[in-house]
Amino acid sequence: MPYALLFDIDGTLLYARGIGRAAFGKAFLEAYGVAYPDVAGLSFVGATDSNVVRVMAEECGVASTPAREEHFFLRLAQEIDAGLAQNKPHVYPGVPELIERLHRRGDALGIITGNVRATAWSKLRHARLDHAFTFGAYGDDHHNRAEIARLALLRSPVRARALIGDTPLDVQAAHENGLKAVAVATGWVSAAELALAGADLVIDDFSDTERAVSLIDDLALIDT
Ligand SMILES: [Mg+2]
Incomplete structure (x- = not known):
């Protein structure tokens, strides 16, 4: 489903x-x-x-x-x-493939970001990822990330299962809202630090699409 x-x-x-x-x-x-x-x-x-x-x-x-x-x-x-x-954004390895795969099978993809709304969509558009995302909550909705995540959940068309981010604050925002926390180490925080922050799943990057999808599915289907 x-x-x-x-x-x-x-x-x-x-x-x-x-x-x-x-x-x-x-x-x-x-x-x-x-x-x-x-x-x-x-x-x-x-x-x-x-x-x-x-x-x-x-x-x-x-x-x-x-x-x-x-x-x-x-x-x-x-x-x-x-x-x-x-100067187009650098899109991390496997991201376009992962997003396309999730989008095509009918998952609802949302944005939870500290960026203000216009900046968020501008970045996604220049990265050619915007077509797959249908809702979100942004830095001009609230100054606190966990609160932004709460707003994103209210706007979600179906039940959300996981929040995917790159910092301990994303992990915290996920858990405060009853979501599984998927952490990816492509940003500025190491995989070890993300694990220490309590992420339910830590992935080095999304270069292996099949593996990433199956790990996220396994995790998201474990009900809390
Ligand atoms: Mg981030």
Whole structure:
């Protein structure tokens, strides 16, 4: 029976080649009127865009109002979309095949990401993965990843079984919502660390489609 799977984007499906970092700096300057001094030092791993920009504002001593955040997200999405049109995202090995396989057999594929909505779909579109995904929850829905996962579940057309991500925060978000946690070590966190974080399944990468599908199926069918 088809079921839903929730996928994180960065580090799990693709890598945006640092385009986000430069875009954050540019959009911040325009929306907040001050230059953030250390864009290279920003940490995005497992973070949500809302949290990152609030930290940037706090460090610069400026208030992060809803109007500024909206302006920032708008400019961020424009910058990232333009950047990715020039420099396509790096899609991890086996990801297109895995997504195609799950999509064709009728699974509902959803997005759970700290990226704001426009940025999330822009990355998927430039990676040619967008056609397979039908719903999601995003960084402008909430600043907390577990809460974003909860919203994604509410939007899921069928029962979701697992959340697939690349950081301990994805594992936590899965478990807080009663989902199996599948962790893939293509991002910035090692397989050992992901296992230590309590992932129910750790995969080095998705290069072996058959193996990945069968491992995810076995795991997802164990009822909790
Ligand atoms: Mg990630």
